[in-house]
Amino acid sequence: MQEIHQPIPPGQIGFDIDCVVADTMEAFIRLAGNEHNISIVPEQITDFTVENCLAIDPAIIDAIFLRLLDDPLKNELRPMKNAVPVLKKFAHHAPLTFVTARPDRTPIFDWLEALLGPQIMAEARLVAMGDHNGKVDHIKELGISYFIDDRFETCEDIAAHGISAIVYNQPWNEKRHQLPTVKSWAEIEALCLGQPGTLTMPEPS
Numbered sequence: 671m672q673e674i675h676q677p678i679p680p681g682q683i684g685f686d687i688d689c690v691v692a693d694t695m696e697a698f699i700r701l702a703g704n705e706h707n708i709s710i711v712p713e714q715i716t717d718f719t720v721e722n723c724l725a726i727d728p729a730i731i732d733a734i735f736l737r738l739l740d741d742p743l744k745n746e747l748r749p750m751k752n753a754v755p756v757l758k759k760f761a762h763h764a765p766l767t768f769v770t771a772r773p774d775r776t777p778i779f780d781w782l783e784a785l786l787g788p789q790i791m792a793e794a795r796l797v798a799m800g801d802h803n804g805k806v807d808h809i810k811e812l813g814i815s816y817f818i819d820d821r822f823e824t825c826e827d828i829a830a831h832g833i834s835a836i837v838y839n840q841p842w843n844e845k846r847h848q849l850p851t852v853k854s855w856a857e858i859e860a861l862c863l864g865q866p867g868t869l870t871m872p873e874p875s
């Protein structure tokens with residue numbers, strides 16, 4: 671089983687964006703309500719592939735995600751609680767690293783820049799892969815040793831290739847893996863800037 675020793679140097683850790691830095695599910699639920707009159711509660715989203723857990727026309731689901739991919743600023747994609755102040759603190763120590771499955775880099779770069787400022791983003795590394803698979807190759811190329819993602823399959827793949835993967839707790843990944851988890855940006859801050867220690871391992875399920 672994987673163990674994470676603290677503190678993690680901020681320059682050694684990378685982040686997925688959707689549902690880790692960005693509260694993509696909040697935006698999804700809001701747009702479903704406002705644009706399509708469909709009400710969803712967060713607890714209903716129990717699968718990363720939302721088509722699998724919501725009785726909604728997949729074309730509507732695609733249309734909502736497309737809005738969030740194409741124009742996260744206009745669609746008011748919000749950051750997760752405390753993500754911005756913690757990332758700003760990390761950026762004092764080292765350039766930030768993001769690897770996203772999103773296909774287009776520019777819209778999400780602009781979103782990050784609006785939140786973190788041009789100075790931080792001029793230094794930051796942002797890879798938009800356009801694919802959910804193969805993140806580990808990019809992570810290795812970027813030379814980081816730790817990565818936080820909400821897709822447990824991605825984390826398992828990364829961990830299998832010798833990178834320390836940390837799952838950001840979400841309803842669609844809970845109890846589906848044996849990897850270390852975090853549930854907030856306060857916890858991520860403590861992992862990197864807190865006291866030495868070892869990250870709590872999940873309860874065996």
Ligand SMILES: [Mg+2]
Binds near residue numbers: 687819820
């Ligand atoms: Mg994600």
